[in-house]
Amino acid sequence: MAELDDIIHQPLRLKIMAALNALPTTAAGLEFSRLKKLTGATDGNLGAHIETLAKAGYVSVDKAFVGKKPQTTVTATAAGRGAFARHVATLQEIIAGKQV
Amino acid sequence: MIDSKQAASALAEIDDIVQRVRQSRIYDLASQMMIMWGVLVFVANIATWLWPREAYYYWLAVYxxxxxxxxxxxxxxxxxxxxxxxxxxxLLAFLMFVAFGFLCAHVLGHFTPRQQGAFWTIYFMLFYALAGLWFGTAFVVIALAITALTLVGYFFVTGDAFLPWMAVVNGGGLIVGGLWMRRS
Structure with a gap:
């Protein structure tokens, strides 16, 4: 029986992973500011949850300067995409009644 | 473990975010194109106002x-x-769209320069409004605003002032619309 992924299951982390997974694998990821807008999270909250996902190896974080402005880009890793796909499959199984 | 209602709610949350990411990427790309077309249309309208004899070359250059x-x-x-x-x-869809507009403006009808200024703008805004039905309401809002201001100019802005009016309304409208779409 498949288990829900505790790291992804937290509501904000689920939103972050859903947003990153919506991009093609070849895409460069999402900027922190764009992710903040999409999830409706605060800076501190979003940063903390991205760190949790990064520690689990589900996302990679790239920091760079564009001109003089710092820019943080978050990208789903292959492991993160796999974990997210399994998490979604488990949710679908629960709805289908295969798990109680 | 969670129940099926909570699972359905989580999946709905995922669908919602996926839709928002998709729309955000469409708006991002469309805003870049809108700003570029806005600059071109603004310049072409002003050039047509200042040097009307070469108008066809300016608009060919715009395309x-x-x-x-x-x-x-x-x-x-x-x-x-x-x-x-x-x-x-x-590209082919765009060329067919332009060809049909050309047929209307120059073959079936013989529009005056003023009528053409209003026609092409409203015709392209129809395209934006249709796109909005699939890709997001921002397209519809921009199309309706530019169309309304074009009609105001057509009926109430007299003489040569119509071209600078169209530069601001059509060119400027696309630039402002593109910037607004980028923030949406």
Missing amino acids: VLGIAGSFAISAANQASTGVRSFDMRV
Whole structure:
């Protein structure tokens, strides 16, 4: 029986992973500011949850300067995409009644 | 373990975010193209106002530069998103759209320069409004605003002032609309 992924299951982390997974694998990821807008999270909250996902190896974080402005880009890793796909499959199984 | 209601709620949350990401990427790309076309249309209207004899060359240049610019923006976005947005099919659709407009304005009808200024703007805004039915209400809002202001100019702005009016309404409208769409 498949288990829900505790790291992804937290509501904000689920939103972050859903947003990153919506991009093609070849895409460069999402900027922190764009992710903040999409999830409706605060800076501190979003940063903390991205760190949790990064520690689990589900996302990679790239920091760079564009001109003089710092820019943080978050990208789903292959492991993160796999974990997210399994998490979604488990949710679908629960709805289908295969798990109680 | 969670129950099926909570699971359905989580999946709905995922669908909602996926839709928002998709729309955000469409708006991002469309805003770049809109700003580029806005600059071209603004310049062409002002040039037509100042030197009306060469108007056809300016508008031909707008189409050539606009298509080339659309390909360039699409290629630049493809590098970062992996998705090709302006391809040969879109180009053909665009050319058919322009050909039909040409048929209406020059063959079936013989529009005056003033009528053409209003017609082409409203005709392109129809395209934006239709796109909005699939890709987001911002397209519809921009199309309706530019169409309404074009009609105001057509009926109430007299003489040569119509061209600078159209430069601001059509060119400026696309630029402002593109900037607004980028923030949406």
